[in-house]
Amino acid sequence: MTHFSYSRFCSVLRRDLVEHRRTYVAFFAVLFIANTLTHFLGNAIEELPLRFFVQLFCVAAIQIIGSCYALSLVYADIDTKERRISNFMLPASNLEKAAVRHLLAILGFQLVFLMSYLCSELINALYTLVAHGAGAVVQNSLMLQLSEVCKLFTFYADLEEVLPAAPYLVLACHLLACSLYILGSAFFRKMAFVKVTAIMLFVNPGIFLNIPAFFNNFFLSHPAILMLYSLFIVALAVGVVYFSYRRYCRIQVL
Amino acid sequence: MIEVKDISFGYGGKLNAVFKDFSLSVAPGRIYGLLGKNGTGKSTLLYLIAGLLRPVKGLVTVDGVESQRRLPETLQDIFIVPEEFELPKMTLENYVRINAPFYPRFSWDDLERNLRDFELPTTLNLGALSMGQKKKVYMSFALATNTKLLLMDEPTNGLDIPAKGQFRKVISSSMNDERTILISTHQVGDVNVLLDHVMIVERSRLLADCSTAELSELLSFEQRPMGASTEDALFAYPYIGGHLVVCANTEGQETPLNLELLFNAVHAVPNLLETARQAKKNAAYYPH
Incomplete structure (x- = not known):
């Protein structure tokens, strides 16, 4: 009895890609439109640093919201009784099925996002070439200007001076948020993204409003503890993902 | 299995x-x-x-x-x-x-x-x-x-x-x-x-768990006209112009299995199959 077989995993992956190809195309289309609009919105701003700041902010927001939405679909295949039967009766292990869904929600989404972004960059470049000439292409490309723009952001540098482990904490918190969307997809059969977002908006402020005082008094003077705290959050995120998987394994067709 | x-x-x-x-x-x-x-x-x-x-x-x-x-x-x-x-x-x-x-x-x-x-x-x-x-x-x-x-x-x-x-x-x-x-x-x-x-x-009960061959051996399914006796029937169901009956198959002549009638019969007479088995046994001991 094997819980993970590479050939079965590939079969499940192929099945998922073919069965949900329309969803992936829709994802690409929505991301492409959003990225293209971002470019054109940025092009309307004359001041260069502000333009790139707005563009970068919008692209980052699209990326984060999109990836959270994709993660909220990890266990979306079991939203109706018919789909649960189809999913659970597929002769592959729960691990293989879940691994495919995680792979597609994480790497698959990033790939679709990258492709949609490159396409929108290409459209933007073509439009700039036609409307403003070749010289403006480099100036209007967010990607090509990114390294310049990054110099404008001193947030991490400033933060790192005060809290050397801050970037790790930010990353850990992002991982935890992502894991919560996966958990939501295992619990909520409909609108998991909206429900998890709503819960996080209501619950998070309650938690984080009390944390700064704790940070000021304790963490600021102990960077190593902040690092450990980050590790704890990562472990928590891993635990949440595992719990979601266990929940998926235990679901019945009621 | x-x-x-x-x-x-x-x-x-x-x-x-x-x-x-x-x-x-x-x-x-x-x-x-x-x-x-x-x-x-x-x-x-x-x-x-x-x-x-x-x-x-x-x-x-x-x-x-x-x-x-x-x-x-x-x-x-x-x-x-x-x-x-x-x-x-x-x-x-x-x-x-x-x-x-x-x-x-x-x-x-x-x-x-x-x-x-x-x-x-x-x-x-x-x-x-x-x-x-x-x-x-x-x-x-x-x-x-x-x-x-x-x-x-x-x-x-x-x-x-x-x-x-x-x-x-x-x-x-x-x-x-x-x-x-x-x-x-x-x-x-x-x-x-x-x-x-x-x-x-x-x-939580299985009212019947039997092969169709055994059912045909044990039971006979008949349609009797109005006025015909149903005294020997284990179960009789009123039907247009008479009764549909389930009897113990004591004659050894198989009749086509009527699942609808069987279904109604086992619900009305929970020990139907046991009774039929007993009747068949009795018929074997005391042939008329």
Whole structure:
């Protein structure tokens, strides 16, 4: 009895890609439109640093919201009784099925996002070439200007001076948020993204409003503890993902 | 092949218990008919066997493996055709290409033969089919997987009149000694001639668990005109112009099995089969 077989995993992956190809195309289309609009919105701003700041902010927001939405679909295949039967009766292990869904929600989404972004960059470049000439292409490309723009952001540098482990904490918190969307997809059969977002908006402020005082008094003077705290959050995120998987394994067709 | 041992299961706690200490055994190479009133747990039993539901207590095993573990090795030998299902919007060829690799004994020839029997072409767009056509395609695929166990929940619902005959033909031509087909249905007339074994379930009891051959040996099903005596009948059911009766088959002459009548009889006379067995024994000792 094997819980993970590479050939079965590939079969499940192929099945998922073919069965949900329309969803992936829709994802690409929505991301492409959003990225293209971002470019054109940025092009309307004359001041260069502000333009790139707005563009970068919008692209980052699209990326984060999109990836959270994709993660909220990890266990979306079991939203109706018919789909649960189809999913659970597929002769592959729960691990293989879940691994495919995680792979597609994480790497698959990033790939679709990258492709949609490159396409929108290409459209933007073509439009700039036609409307403003070749010289403006480099100036209007967010990607090509990114390294310049990054110099404008001193947030991490400033933060790192005060809290050397801050970037790790930010990353850990992002991982935890992502894991919560996966958990939501295992619990909520409909609108998991909206429900998890709503819960996080209501619950998070309650938690984080009390944390700064704790940070000021304790963490600021102990960077190593902040690092450990980050590790704890990562472990928590891993635990949440595992719990979601266990929940998926235990679901019945009621 | 299938062992259901002392299972208890209910929806929403003990108050809605469907099964309590229920046991059942299913042998390979037969077509079983699972009959029962609405809400007596026919579909639930199929889902428990398939591992889609977990009993609160007891064990359900398929070939010795607990089905609730949903192991790939077990799942590749079980196929369930639920009453309602979804087919993705794609061509049949694509559907087969992505699903067939999971079933080691899948046969494209069998699929073609089944589709031909259902008078369907092999080039189909699944998104453009009616519910009945989808059912035919799904059942054709299910049979072509050649799984050892095939569970069917109300398979003839939604099929047109010619398709019911085609269904019987497809099922009988797909049967072999290794395969077990368990059909849960209310449409007894559609599967009457197919069944090798009849199980009538009533909550936690099996009112009948008998092969059709034994049923024919034990019981005779007759239609008697108005005024004719029904004193020897184990069960009599008023019918237009007379009675439908179930008698102990003491004469040894087999009559066609009337599942609807049997169903009503076992509900009205819970020890019907035992009484028939006794009557048959008595007739053997004291021939008239």
